[in-house]
Amino acid sequence: MLFRNKKVLGLDIGTSSIKLVELDVKKTGVVLNRFAMLQTPDISMAGGEIVDLQPIVSVVQRLIQEVKSNRKNACVGLWGSSVIVKKISIPKMDLKLVPDQVRWEAEQYIPFDISDVNLDYSILDSSKESDVLELLLVAARHEQILKFVEITESSGLNCSHLDINGFALANCFLKNYxxxxxxxxxxxxxxxxxxxxxxxxxxxxxxxxxxxxxxxxxxxxxxxxxxxxxxxxxxxxxxxxxxxxxxxxxxxxxxxxxxxxxxxxxxxxxxxxxxxxxxxxxxxxxxxxxxxxxxxxxxxxxxxxxxxxxxNPFAKIKYNEKVFNSEYIDQISDFAPVVLGLGLRSVGDE
Ligand SMILES: Nc1ncnc2c1ncn2[C@@H]1O[C@H](COP(=O)(O)OP(=O)(O)OP(=O)(O)O)[C@@H](O)[C@H]1O
Ligand SMILES: [Mg+2]
The missing domain is CATH 3.30.420.40 (ATPase, nucleotide binding domain)
Structure with a gap:
Protein backbone atom coordinates (compact mmCIF):
# COMPACT_ATOMS: atom_id res chain seq x y z
CA MET A 1 0.00 0.00 0.00
CA LEU A 2 1.27 3.42 -0.95
CA PHE A 3 0.35 5.30 2.21
CA ARG A 4 0.83 2.66 4.87
CA ASN A 5 0.92 4.99 7.87
CA LYS A 6 -2.72 5.74 8.54
CA LYS A 7 -2.07 8.66 10.82
CA VAL A 8 -2.48 12.12 9.39
CA LEU A 9 -0.69 15.42 9.41
CA GLY A 10 -2.86 18.50 9.89
CA LEU A 11 -2.41 21.16 7.21
CA ASP A 12 -3.95 24.63 7.58
CA ILE A 13 -3.41 26.84 4.55
CA GLY A 14 -4.28 30.32 5.82
CA THR A 15 -4.23 33.62 3.95
CA SER A 16 -1.38 34.86 6.15
CA SER A 17 0.37 31.72 7.40
CA ILE A 18 0.51 28.01 6.63
CA LYS A 19 0.75 25.52 9.49
CA LEU A 20 1.60 21.81 9.56
CA VAL A 21 1.35 19.53 12.61
CA GLU A 22 1.91 15.96 13.66
CA LEU A 23 -0.07 14.82 16.70
CA ASP A 24 -0.01 11.57 18.60
CA VAL A 25 -3.66 10.78 19.19
CA LYS A 26 -4.07 8.06 21.81
CA LYS A 27 -6.81 7.01 24.20
CA THR A 28 -4.65 8.32 27.04
CA GLY A 29 -4.42 11.77 25.47
CA VAL A 30 -3.13 13.87 22.62
CA VAL A 31 0.48 15.01 22.29
CA LEU A 32 1.87 17.54 19.84
CA ASN A 33 4.98 16.01 18.26
CA ARG A 34 5.80 18.48 15.51
CA PHE A 35 4.70 21.96 14.53
CA ALA A 36 5.88 24.22 11.75
CA MET A 37 4.51 27.50 10.44
CA LEU A 38 5.60 29.79 7.60
CA GLN A 39 4.23 32.91 5.99
CA THR A 40 1.86 32.52 3.05
CA PRO A 41 3.43 34.11 -0.06
CA ASP A 42 1.59 37.37 -0.82
CA ILE A 43 1.40 36.60 -4.53
CA SER A 44 -0.57 33.42 -3.90
CA MET A 45 -3.58 35.24 -2.41
CA ALA A 46 -5.89 37.98 -3.66
CA GLY A 47 -9.09 39.21 -2.03
CA GLY A 48 -9.07 36.35 0.48
CA GLU A 49 -8.83 33.67 -2.24
CA ILE A 50 -6.03 31.40 -3.38
CA VAL A 51 -5.04 32.60 -6.85
CA ASP A 52 -1.63 30.97 -7.41
CA LEU A 53 -0.99 27.44 -6.15
CA GLN A 54 2.70 26.95 -6.91
CA PRO A 55 4.12 29.41 -4.31
CA ILE A 56 1.97 27.68 -1.67
CA VAL A 57 3.23 24.24 -2.76
CA SER A 58 6.83 25.47 -2.24
CA VAL A 59 6.01 26.63 1.28
CA VAL A 60 4.22 23.37 2.15
CA GLN A 61 7.29 21.44 0.91
CA ARG A 62 9.49 23.51 3.24
CA LEU A 63 7.12 22.78 6.13
CA ILE A 64 7.28 19.05 5.34
CA GLN A 65 11.08 19.21 5.48
CA GLU A 66 10.95 21.03 8.80
CA VAL A 67 8.46 18.65 10.38
CA LYS A 68 10.36 15.50 9.28
CA SER A 69 7.37 13.20 9.70
CA ASN A 70 7.10 9.75 8.19
CA ARG A 71 3.37 10.34 7.67
CA LYS A 72 2.14 10.92 4.16
CA ASN A 73 -1.58 11.46 4.74
CA ALA A 74 -2.85 14.94 5.39
CA CYS A 75 -6.10 16.36 6.66
CA VAL A 76 -6.65 19.75 5.06
CA GLY A 77 -9.11 22.42 6.14
CA LEU A 78 -11.42 24.26 3.76
CA TRP A 79 -12.54 27.82 4.49
CA GLY A 80 -13.94 30.96 3.00
CA SER A 81 -16.90 32.01 0.93
CA SER A 82 -16.87 28.82 -1.17
CA VAL A 83 -17.89 26.75 1.84
CA ILE A 84 -21.34 26.92 3.36
CA VAL A 85 -22.53 25.22 6.52
CA LYS A 86 -26.18 25.44 7.38
CA LYS A 87 -28.44 23.83 9.93
CA ILE A 88 -31.63 22.49 8.36
CA SER A 89 -34.59 20.46 9.53
CA ILE A 90 -36.23 17.78 7.43
CA PRO A 91 -39.18 15.53 8.22
CA LYS A 92 -38.15 12.37 10.02
CA MET A 93 -37.59 9.61 7.49
CA ASP A 94 -35.78 6.37 6.79
CA LEU A 95 -32.06 7.23 6.98
CA LYS A 96 -31.56 5.71 3.54
CA LEU A 97 -33.74 8.43 2.05
CA VAL A 98 -31.89 11.28 3.73
CA PRO A 99 -29.19 11.84 1.05
CA ASP A 100 -31.77 12.50 -1.68
CA GLN A 101 -33.78 14.76 0.59
CA VAL A 102 -30.62 16.66 1.56
CA ARG A 103 -29.77 17.22 -2.08
CA TRP A 104 -33.25 18.55 -2.73
CA GLU A 105 -33.11 20.84 0.30
CA ALA A 106 -29.63 22.04 -0.65
CA GLU A 107 -30.93 23.30 -3.97
CA GLN A 108 -33.05 25.76 -2.02
CA TYR A 109 -30.53 26.77 0.60
CA ILE A 110 -27.20 26.89 -1.20
CA PRO A 111 -26.49 30.00 -3.27
CA PHE A 112 -24.35 28.04 -5.77
CA ASP A 113 -25.29 25.82 -8.65
CA ILE A 114 -25.76 22.45 -6.98
CA SER A 115 -23.77 20.71 -9.72
CA ASP A 116 -20.74 22.86 -8.74
CA VAL A 117 -20.63 21.69 -5.12
CA ASN A 118 -19.80 18.67 -2.99
CA LEU A 119 -22.50 18.07 -0.42
CA ASP A 120 -22.18 16.44 2.96
CA TYR A 121 -24.22 16.43 6.13
CA SER A 122 -24.23 15.23 9.70
CA ILE A 123 -27.29 14.45 11.78
CA LEU A 124 -27.47 16.67 14.84
CA ASP A 125 -30.55 15.48 16.60
CA SER A 126 -32.57 12.38 15.89
CA SER A 127 -34.24 12.20 19.29
CA LYS A 128 -37.23 9.89 19.37
CA GLU A 129 -39.68 12.54 20.57
CA SER A 130 -39.06 14.87 17.67
CA ASP A 131 -40.77 14.45 14.29
CA VAL A 132 -37.98 16.27 12.47
CA LEU A 133 -34.35 15.46 11.79
CA GLU A 134 -31.92 18.28 12.39
CA LEU A 135 -28.94 18.23 10.06
CA LEU A 136 -25.85 20.26 9.50
CA LEU A 137 -25.55 20.64 5.75
CA VAL A 138 -22.11 21.30 4.27
CA ALA A 139 -21.57 22.47 0.70
CA ALA A 140 -18.15 23.22 -0.74
CA ARG A 141 -17.48 24.27 -4.31
CA HIS A 142 -15.56 21.72 -6.40
CA GLU A 143 -13.26 24.46 -7.60
CA GLN A 144 -12.14 25.24 -4.03
CA ILE A 145 -11.77 21.55 -3.13
CA LEU A 146 -9.61 20.94 -6.20
CA LYS A 147 -7.25 23.76 -5.23
CA PHE A 148 -6.65 22.28 -1.77
CA VAL A 149 -6.23 18.75 -3.10
CA GLU A 150 -3.84 19.92 -5.80
CA ILE A 151 -1.68 21.89 -3.35
CA THR A 152 -1.49 18.94 -0.97
CA GLU A 153 -0.72 16.32 -3.60
CA SER A 154 1.77 18.51 -5.52
CA SER A 155 3.59 18.95 -2.21
CA GLY A 156 4.03 15.17 -2.02
CA LEU A 157 1.31 14.37 0.53
CA ASN A 158 -1.88 12.36 0.14
CA CYS A 159 -4.99 14.43 0.82
CA SER A 160 -6.77 11.73 2.83
CA HIS A 161 -9.27 14.06 4.55
CA LEU A 162 -10.91 17.33 3.70
CA ASP A 163 -12.27 19.08 6.74
CA ILE A 164 -13.79 22.48 7.40
CA ASN A 165 -11.75 24.93 9.49
CA GLY A 166 -14.74 25.68 11.73
CA PHE A 167 -15.21 21.95 12.44
CA ALA A 168 -11.51 21.57 13.23
CA LEU A 169 -11.80 24.52 15.62
CA ALA A 170 -14.70 22.76 17.35
CA ASN A 171 -12.69 19.54 17.65
CA CYS A 172 -9.75 21.36 19.16
CA PHE A 173 -12.01 23.20 21.60
CA LEU A 174 -13.75 20.00 22.71
CA LYS A 175 -10.43 18.21 23.26
CA ASN A 176 -9.44 20.96 25.68
CA TYR A 177 -12.60 21.97 27.52
CA ASN A 312 -6.04 27.70 25.35
CA PRO A 313 -5.43 24.85 22.85
CA PHE A 314 -2.94 23.34 25.29
CA ALA A 315 -5.34 23.15 28.25
CA LYS A 316 -5.47 19.37 27.76
CA ILE A 317 -3.52 18.68 24.57
CA LYS A 318 0.05 18.06 25.70
CA TYR A 319 3.27 18.73 23.84
CA ASN A 320 6.48 16.78 23.54
CA GLU A 321 8.78 18.51 26.00
CA LYS A 322 11.86 17.17 24.24
CA VAL A 323 10.86 19.11 21.14
CA PHE A 324 9.18 22.28 22.50
CA ASN A 325 9.61 24.55 25.48
CA SER A 326 6.76 26.46 27.11
CA GLU A 327 7.86 29.83 25.62
CA TYR A 328 7.55 28.41 22.12
CA ILE A 329 4.16 26.90 22.93
CA ASP A 330 2.98 30.32 24.21
CA GLN A 331 4.12 31.91 20.95
CA ILE A 332 2.23 29.47 18.74
CA SER A 333 -0.88 28.90 20.84
CA ASP A 334 -3.03 31.52 19.07
CA PHE A 335 -2.08 30.19 15.64
CA ALA A 336 -2.52 26.51 16.46
CA PRO A 337 -6.18 25.61 17.21
CA VAL A 338 -7.41 24.94 13.66
CA VAL A 339 -4.36 22.96 12.59
CA LEU A 340 -4.50 20.94 15.85
CA GLY A 341 -8.15 20.15 15.11
CA LEU A 342 -7.16 18.99 11.62
CA GLY A 343 -4.33 16.86 13.03
CA LEU A 344 -6.75 15.14 15.43
CA ARG A 345 -8.33 13.23 12.54
CA SER A 346 -7.13 9.80 11.58
CA VAL A 347 -7.63 7.72 8.47
CA GLY A 348 -10.78 5.67 8.73
CA ASP A 349 -12.31 8.43 10.84
CA GLU A 350 -15.20 9.90 8.88
N1 LIG B 1 1.02 40.06 17.88
C1 LIG B 1 0.04 40.33 17.01
N2 LIG B 1 -0.76 41.40 17.19
C2 LIG B 1 -1.76 41.68 16.34
N3 LIG B 1 -2.05 40.95 15.26
C3 LIG B 1 -1.28 39.87 15.02
C4 LIG B 1 -0.21 39.49 15.88
N4 LIG B 1 0.38 38.39 15.38
C5 LIG B 1 -0.31 38.08 14.27
N5 LIG B 1 -1.29 38.97 14.04
C6 LIG B 1 -2.25 38.99 12.92
O1 LIG B 1 -2.83 37.72 12.82
C7 LIG B 1 -3.19 37.45 11.46
C8 LIG B 1 -2.66 36.10 11.10
O2 LIG B 1 -3.22 35.15 11.94
P1 LIG B 1 -3.43 33.64 11.47
O3 LIG B 1 -2.12 33.01 11.16
O4 LIG B 1 -4.29 33.01 12.50
O5 LIG B 1 -4.23 33.91 10.10
P2 LIG B 1 -4.43 32.94 8.85
O6 LIG B 1 -4.88 31.62 9.36
O7 LIG B 1 -3.25 32.93 7.97
O8 LIG B 1 -5.59 33.74 8.13
P3 LIG B 1 -7.03 33.26 7.66
O9 LIG B 1 -7.51 32.27 8.68
O10 LIG B 1 -7.86 34.51 7.63
O11 LIG B 1 -6.83 32.67 6.31
C9 LIG B 1 -2.57 38.57 10.64
O12 LIG B 1 -3.57 39.50 10.26
C10 LIG B 1 -1.57 39.23 11.59
O13 LIG B 1 -1.43 40.61 11.37
MG1 LIG C 1 -6.68 30.70 9.76
Whole structure:
Protein backbone atom coordinates (compact mmCIF):
# COMPACT_ATOMS: atom_id res chain seq x y z
CA MET A 1 0.00 0.00 0.00
CA LEU A 2 1.27 3.42 -0.95
CA PHE A 3 0.35 5.30 2.21
CA ARG A 4 0.83 2.66 4.87
CA ASN A 5 0.92 4.99 7.87
CA LYS A 6 -2.72 5.74 8.54
CA LYS A 7 -2.07 8.66 10.82
CA VAL A 8 -2.48 12.12 9.39
CA LEU A 9 -0.69 15.42 9.41
CA GLY A 10 -2.86 18.50 9.89
CA LEU A 11 -2.41 21.16 7.21
CA ASP A 12 -3.95 24.63 7.58
CA ILE A 13 -3.41 26.84 4.55
CA GLY A 14 -4.28 30.32 5.82
CA THR A 15 -4.23 33.62 3.95
CA SER A 16 -1.38 34.86 6.15
CA SER A 17 0.37 31.72 7.40
CA ILE A 18 0.51 28.01 6.63
CA LYS A 19 0.75 25.52 9.49
CA LEU A 20 1.60 21.81 9.56
CA VAL A 21 1.35 19.53 12.61
CA GLU A 22 1.91 15.96 13.66
CA LEU A 23 -0.07 14.82 16.70
CA ASP A 24 -0.01 11.57 18.60
CA VAL A 25 -3.66 10.78 19.19
CA LYS A 26 -4.07 8.06 21.81
CA LYS A 27 -6.81 7.01 24.20
CA THR A 28 -4.65 8.32 27.04
CA GLY A 29 -4.42 11.77 25.47
CA VAL A 30 -3.13 13.87 22.62
CA VAL A 31 0.48 15.01 22.29
CA LEU A 32 1.87 17.54 19.84
CA ASN A 33 4.98 16.01 18.26
CA ARG A 34 5.80 18.48 15.51
CA PHE A 35 4.70 21.96 14.53
CA ALA A 36 5.88 24.22 11.75
CA MET A 37 4.51 27.50 10.44
CA LEU A 38 5.60 29.79 7.60
CA GLN A 39 4.23 32.91 5.99
CA THR A 40 1.86 32.52 3.05
CA PRO A 41 3.43 34.11 -0.06
CA ASP A 42 1.59 37.37 -0.82
CA ILE A 43 1.40 36.60 -4.53
CA SER A 44 -0.57 33.42 -3.90
CA MET A 45 -3.58 35.24 -2.41
CA ALA A 46 -5.89 37.98 -3.66
CA GLY A 47 -9.09 39.21 -2.03
CA GLY A 48 -9.07 36.35 0.48
CA GLU A 49 -8.83 33.67 -2.24
CA ILE A 50 -6.03 31.40 -3.38
CA VAL A 51 -5.04 32.60 -6.85
CA ASP A 52 -1.63 30.97 -7.41
CA LEU A 53 -0.99 27.44 -6.15
CA GLN A 54 2.70 26.95 -6.91
CA PRO A 55 4.12 29.41 -4.31
CA ILE A 56 1.97 27.68 -1.67
CA VAL A 57 3.23 24.24 -2.76
CA SER A 58 6.83 25.47 -2.24
CA VAL A 59 6.01 26.63 1.28
CA VAL A 60 4.22 23.37 2.15
CA GLN A 61 7.29 21.44 0.91
CA ARG A 62 9.49 23.51 3.24
CA LEU A 63 7.12 22.78 6.13
CA ILE A 64 7.28 19.05 5.34
CA GLN A 65 11.08 19.21 5.48
CA GLU A 66 10.95 21.03 8.80
CA VAL A 67 8.46 18.65 10.38
CA LYS A 68 10.36 15.50 9.28
CA SER A 69 7.37 13.20 9.70
CA ASN A 70 7.10 9.75 8.19
CA ARG A 71 3.37 10.34 7.67
CA LYS A 72 2.14 10.92 4.16
CA ASN A 73 -1.58 11.46 4.74
CA ALA A 74 -2.85 14.94 5.39
CA CYS A 75 -6.10 16.36 6.66
CA VAL A 76 -6.65 19.75 5.06
CA GLY A 77 -9.11 22.42 6.14
CA LEU A 78 -11.42 24.26 3.76
CA TRP A 79 -12.54 27.82 4.49
CA GLY A 80 -13.94 30.96 3.00
CA SER A 81 -16.90 32.01 0.93
CA SER A 82 -16.87 28.82 -1.17
CA VAL A 83 -17.89 26.75 1.84
CA ILE A 84 -21.34 26.92 3.36
CA VAL A 85 -22.53 25.22 6.52
CA LYS A 86 -26.18 25.44 7.38
CA LYS A 87 -28.44 23.83 9.93
CA ILE A 88 -31.63 22.49 8.36
CA SER A 89 -34.59 20.46 9.53
CA ILE A 90 -36.23 17.78 7.43
CA PRO A 91 -39.18 15.53 8.22
CA LYS A 92 -38.15 12.37 10.02
CA MET A 93 -37.59 9.61 7.49
CA ASP A 94 -35.78 6.37 6.79
CA LEU A 95 -32.06 7.23 6.98
CA LYS A 96 -31.56 5.71 3.54
CA LEU A 97 -33.74 8.43 2.05
CA VAL A 98 -31.89 11.28 3.73
CA PRO A 99 -29.19 11.84 1.05
CA ASP A 100 -31.77 12.50 -1.68
CA GLN A 101 -33.78 14.76 0.59
CA VAL A 102 -30.62 16.66 1.56
CA ARG A 103 -29.77 17.22 -2.08
CA TRP A 104 -33.25 18.55 -2.73
CA GLU A 105 -33.11 20.84 0.30
CA ALA A 106 -29.63 22.04 -0.65
CA GLU A 107 -30.93 23.30 -3.97
CA GLN A 108 -33.05 25.76 -2.02
CA TYR A 109 -30.53 26.77 0.60
CA ILE A 110 -27.20 26.89 -1.20
CA PRO A 111 -26.49 30.00 -3.27
CA PHE A 112 -24.35 28.04 -5.77
CA ASP A 113 -25.29 25.82 -8.65
CA ILE A 114 -25.76 22.45 -6.98
CA SER A 115 -23.77 20.71 -9.72
CA ASP A 116 -20.74 22.86 -8.74
CA VAL A 117 -20.63 21.69 -5.12
CA ASN A 118 -19.80 18.67 -2.99
CA LEU A 119 -22.50 18.07 -0.42
CA ASP A 120 -22.18 16.44 2.96
CA TYR A 121 -24.22 16.43 6.13
CA SER A 122 -24.23 15.23 9.70
CA ILE A 123 -27.29 14.45 11.78
CA LEU A 124 -27.47 16.67 14.84
CA ASP A 125 -30.55 15.48 16.60
CA SER A 126 -32.57 12.38 15.89
CA SER A 127 -34.24 12.20 19.29
CA LYS A 128 -37.23 9.89 19.37
CA GLU A 129 -39.68 12.54 20.57
CA SER A 130 -39.06 14.87 17.67
CA ASP A 131 -40.77 14.45 14.29
CA VAL A 132 -37.98 16.27 12.47
CA LEU A 133 -34.35 15.46 11.79
CA GLU A 134 -31.92 18.28 12.39
CA LEU A 135 -28.94 18.23 10.06
CA LEU A 136 -25.85 20.26 9.50
CA LEU A 137 -25.55 20.64 5.75
CA VAL A 138 -22.11 21.30 4.27
CA ALA A 139 -21.57 22.47 0.70
CA ALA A 140 -18.15 23.22 -0.74
CA ARG A 141 -17.48 24.27 -4.31
CA HIS A 142 -15.56 21.72 -6.40
CA GLU A 143 -13.26 24.46 -7.60
CA GLN A 144 -12.14 25.24 -4.03
CA ILE A 145 -11.77 21.55 -3.13
CA LEU A 146 -9.61 20.94 -6.20
CA LYS A 147 -7.25 23.76 -5.23
CA PHE A 148 -6.65 22.28 -1.77
CA VAL A 149 -6.23 18.75 -3.10
CA GLU A 150 -3.84 19.92 -5.80
CA ILE A 151 -1.68 21.89 -3.35
CA THR A 152 -1.49 18.94 -0.97
CA GLU A 153 -0.72 16.32 -3.60
CA SER A 154 1.77 18.51 -5.52
CA SER A 155 3.59 18.95 -2.21
CA GLY A 156 4.03 15.17 -2.02
CA LEU A 157 1.31 14.37 0.53
CA ASN A 158 -1.88 12.36 0.14
CA CYS A 159 -4.99 14.43 0.82
CA SER A 160 -6.77 11.73 2.83
CA HIS A 161 -9.27 14.06 4.55
CA LEU A 162 -10.91 17.33 3.70
CA ASP A 163 -12.27 19.08 6.74
CA ILE A 164 -13.79 22.48 7.40
CA ASN A 165 -11.75 24.93 9.49
CA GLY A 166 -14.74 25.68 11.73
CA PHE A 167 -15.21 21.95 12.44
CA ALA A 168 -11.51 21.57 13.23
CA LEU A 169 -11.80 24.52 15.62
CA ALA A 170 -14.70 22.76 17.35
CA ASN A 171 -12.69 19.54 17.65
CA CYS A 172 -9.75 21.36 19.16
CA PHE A 173 -12.01 23.20 21.60
CA LEU A 174 -13.75 20.00 22.71
CA LYS A 175 -10.43 18.21 23.26
CA ASN A 176 -9.44 20.96 25.68
CA TYR A 177 -12.60 21.97 27.52
CA UNK A 178 -15.25 20.01 29.36
CA UNK A 179 -18.74 21.13 28.43
CA UNK A 180 -22.19 20.61 29.90
CA UNK A 181 -24.92 19.55 27.48
CA UNK A 182 -26.83 22.82 27.93
CA UNK A 183 -23.80 25.14 27.61
CA UNK A 184 -23.95 27.37 24.54
CA UNK A 185 -20.59 28.92 23.69
CA UNK A 186 -19.12 30.66 20.67
CA UNK A 187 -15.55 30.13 19.49
CA UNK A 188 -13.90 32.66 17.21
CA UNK A 189 -10.69 32.06 15.30
CA UNK A 190 -9.60 35.48 14.08
CA UNK A 191 -7.26 35.01 11.12
CA UNK A 192 -6.01 37.59 8.68
CA UNK A 193 -8.88 37.68 6.17
CA UNK A 194 -11.49 35.51 7.86
CA UNK A 195 -12.89 34.81 11.28
CA UNK A 196 -14.15 31.28 11.75
CA UNK A 197 -17.20 31.71 13.96
CA UNK A 198 -18.80 28.66 15.50
CA UNK A 199 -21.41 28.00 18.16
CA UNK A 200 -21.49 24.81 20.18
CA UNK A 201 -24.35 23.54 22.26
CA UNK A 202 -22.78 20.99 24.54
CA UNK A 203 -20.65 18.93 22.18
CA UNK A 204 -22.77 19.69 19.12
CA UNK A 205 -21.70 22.24 16.56
CA UNK A 206 -24.87 24.16 15.73
CA UNK A 207 -23.55 27.11 13.76
CA UNK A 208 -20.49 27.63 11.58
CA UNK A 209 -19.67 30.57 9.36
CA UNK A 210 -16.54 32.26 8.03
CA UNK A 211 -16.95 36.01 8.49
CA UNK A 212 -14.81 37.98 6.00
CA UNK A 213 -13.01 40.11 8.62
CA UNK A 214 -9.74 39.57 10.43
CA UNK A 215 -6.41 41.08 11.38
CA UNK A 216 -6.01 42.60 7.93
CA UNK A 217 -8.61 45.29 8.64
CA UNK A 218 -6.34 46.70 11.35
CA UNK A 219 -3.30 46.66 9.08
CA UNK A 220 -5.24 48.28 6.23
CA UNK A 221 -6.54 51.04 8.53
CA UNK A 222 -3.03 51.75 9.87
CA UNK A 223 -1.80 51.88 6.27
CA UNK A 224 -4.50 54.34 5.19
CA UNK A 225 -4.17 56.61 8.20
CA UNK A 226 -0.38 56.73 8.21
CA UNK A 227 0.04 56.81 4.42
CA UNK A 228 2.59 53.97 4.50
CA UNK A 229 2.98 50.61 2.76
CA UNK A 230 1.09 47.51 3.88
CA UNK A 231 4.23 45.72 5.20
CA UNK A 232 5.19 48.88 7.14
CA UNK A 233 1.69 49.07 8.58
CA UNK A 234 1.81 45.38 9.57
CA UNK A 235 5.09 45.88 11.35
CA UNK A 236 3.77 48.96 13.21
CA UNK A 237 0.73 46.95 14.28
CA UNK A 238 2.93 44.13 15.58
CA UNK A 239 5.14 46.67 17.41
CA UNK A 240 2.06 48.11 19.11
CA UNK A 241 1.18 44.57 20.11
CA UNK A 242 4.55 43.99 21.75
CA UNK A 243 4.20 47.33 23.55
CA UNK A 244 6.99 49.02 21.64
CA UNK A 245 6.76 52.78 21.11
CA UNK A 246 4.56 53.60 18.10
CA UNK A 247 3.00 56.87 16.86
CA UNK A 248 -0.13 57.79 18.79
CA UNK A 249 -2.32 57.48 15.68
CA UNK A 250 -1.60 53.75 15.55
CA UNK A 251 -3.23 53.15 18.92
CA UNK A 252 -6.19 55.30 17.86
CA UNK A 253 -6.64 53.41 14.59
CA UNK A 254 -6.52 50.07 16.40
CA UNK A 255 -9.15 51.31 18.83
CA UNK A 256 -11.53 52.45 16.08
CA UNK A 257 -11.01 49.24 14.10
CA UNK A 258 -12.13 47.27 17.18
CA UNK A 259 -15.54 48.83 16.69
CA UNK A 260 -15.72 47.87 13.00
CA UNK A 261 -14.54 44.36 13.78
CA UNK A 262 -16.95 43.81 16.67
CA UNK A 263 -19.90 45.17 14.65
CA UNK A 264 -19.29 42.37 12.14
CA UNK A 265 -19.14 39.75 14.87
CA UNK A 266 -22.27 41.17 16.50
CA UNK A 267 -24.03 40.90 13.12
CA UNK A 268 -23.31 37.17 12.92
CA UNK A 269 -24.22 36.67 16.56
CA UNK A 270 -27.56 38.44 15.95
CA UNK A 271 -28.14 36.27 12.89
CA UNK A 272 -27.49 33.17 14.98
CA UNK A 273 -29.84 34.29 17.75
CA UNK A 274 -32.59 35.29 15.31
CA UNK A 275 -32.46 31.98 13.47
CA UNK A 276 -32.08 29.82 16.59
CA UNK A 277 -34.79 30.93 19.00
CA UNK A 278 -34.39 29.93 22.62
CA UNK A 279 -30.62 29.52 22.38
CA UNK A 280 -28.38 32.22 23.82
CA UNK A 281 -24.61 32.28 23.61
CA UNK A 282 -23.27 32.86 27.10
CA UNK A 283 -19.53 32.91 26.56
CA UNK A 284 -16.99 33.38 23.83
CA UNK A 285 -13.54 31.80 23.40
CA UNK A 286 -11.22 33.70 21.12
CA UNK A 287 -8.12 32.63 19.19
CA UNK A 288 -6.23 33.18 15.91
CA UNK A 289 -3.35 35.56 15.19
CA UNK A 290 -5.79 38.47 15.02
CA UNK A 291 -6.87 37.86 18.62
CA UNK A 292 -3.46 39.19 19.66
CA UNK A 293 -4.46 42.72 18.61
CA UNK A 294 -3.96 44.81 21.75
CA UNK A 295 -7.17 45.44 23.68
CA UNK A 296 -9.38 43.41 21.33
CA UNK A 297 -10.55 40.72 23.73
CA UNK A 298 -11.40 43.30 26.43
CA UNK A 299 -13.24 45.43 23.86
CA UNK A 300 -15.10 42.40 22.59
CA UNK A 301 -16.31 41.43 26.09
CA UNK A 302 -17.91 44.87 26.41
CA UNK A 303 -19.24 45.10 22.85
CA UNK A 304 -20.77 41.61 22.81
CA UNK A 305 -21.82 41.88 26.46
CA UNK A 306 -20.53 38.51 27.47
CA UNK A 307 -17.31 37.12 28.89
CA UNK A 308 -14.69 36.62 26.15
CA UNK A 309 -11.45 34.83 26.92
CA UNK A 310 -8.50 33.43 24.98
CA UNK A 311 -8.88 29.79 23.97
CA ASN A 312 -6.04 27.70 25.35
CA PRO A 313 -5.43 24.85 22.85
CA PHE A 314 -2.94 23.34 25.29
CA ALA A 315 -5.34 23.15 28.25
CA LYS A 316 -5.47 19.37 27.76
CA ILE A 317 -3.52 18.68 24.57
CA LYS A 318 0.05 18.06 25.70
CA TYR A 319 3.27 18.73 23.84
CA ASN A 320 6.48 16.78 23.54
CA GLU A 321 8.78 18.51 26.00
CA LYS A 322 11.86 17.17 24.24
CA VAL A 323 10.86 19.11 21.14
CA PHE A 324 9.18 22.28 22.50
CA ASN A 325 9.61 24.55 25.48
CA SER A 326 6.76 26.46 27.11
CA GLU A 327 7.86 29.83 25.62
CA TYR A 328 7.55 28.41 22.12
CA ILE A 329 4.16 26.90 22.93
CA ASP A 330 2.98 30.32 24.21
CA GLN A 331 4.12 31.91 20.95
CA ILE A 332 2.23 29.47 18.74
CA SER A 333 -0.88 28.90 20.84
CA ASP A 334 -3.03 31.52 19.07
CA PHE A 335 -2.08 30.19 15.64
CA ALA A 336 -2.52 26.51 16.46
CA PRO A 337 -6.18 25.61 17.21
CA VAL A 338 -7.41 24.94 13.66
CA VAL A 339 -4.36 22.96 12.59
CA LEU A 340 -4.50 20.94 15.85
CA GLY A 341 -8.15 20.15 15.11
CA LEU A 342 -7.16 18.99 11.62
CA GLY A 343 -4.33 16.86 13.03
CA LEU A 344 -6.75 15.14 15.43
CA ARG A 345 -8.33 13.23 12.54
CA SER A 346 -7.13 9.80 11.58
CA VAL A 347 -7.63 7.72 8.47
CA GLY A 348 -10.78 5.67 8.73
CA ASP A 349 -12.31 8.43 10.84
CA GLU A 350 -15.20 9.90 8.88
N1 LIG B 1 1.02 40.06 17.88
C1 LIG B 1 0.04 40.33 17.01
N2 LIG B 1 -0.76 41.40 17.19
C2 LIG B 1 -1.76 41.68 16.34
N3 LIG B 1 -2.05 40.95 15.26
C3 LIG B 1 -1.28 39.87 15.02
C4 LIG B 1 -0.21 39.49 15.88
N4 LIG B 1 0.38 38.39 15.38
C5 LIG B 1 -0.31 38.08 14.27
N5 LIG B 1 -1.29 38.97 14.04
C6 LIG B 1 -2.25 38.99 12.92
O1 LIG B 1 -2.83 37.72 12.82
C7 LIG B 1 -3.19 37.45 11.46
C8 LIG B 1 -2.66 36.10 11.10
O2 LIG B 1 -3.22 35.15 11.94
P1 LIG B 1 -3.43 33.64 11.47
O3 LIG B 1 -2.12 33.01 11.16
O4 LIG B 1 -4.29 33.01 12.50
O5 LIG B 1 -4.23 33.91 10.10
P2 LIG B 1 -4.43 32.94 8.85
O6 LIG B 1 -4.88 31.62 9.36
O7 LIG B 1 -3.25 32.93 7.97
O8 LIG B 1 -5.59 33.74 8.13
P3 LIG B 1 -7.03 33.26 7.66
O9 LIG B 1 -7.51 32.27 8.68
O10 LIG B 1 -7.86 34.51 7.63
O11 LIG B 1 -6.83 32.67 6.31
C9 LIG B 1 -2.57 38.57 10.64
O12 LIG B 1 -3.57 39.50 10.26
C10 LIG B 1 -1.57 39.23 11.59
O13 LIG B 1 -1.43 40.61 11.37
MG1 LIG C 1 -6.68 30.70 9.76
Missing amino acids: SVQSEDVVAVLNIGAQYTNFIVLKGKNLIFCRDIPVGGVIYTADVQKTMGISLPEAESLKLSASSQEAVPEEVAQVIQSSHEIFCDEIQGSLDFFHNTTPGTTVSKCYVTGGGSRTPGLIEYMSQALQMPCEPL
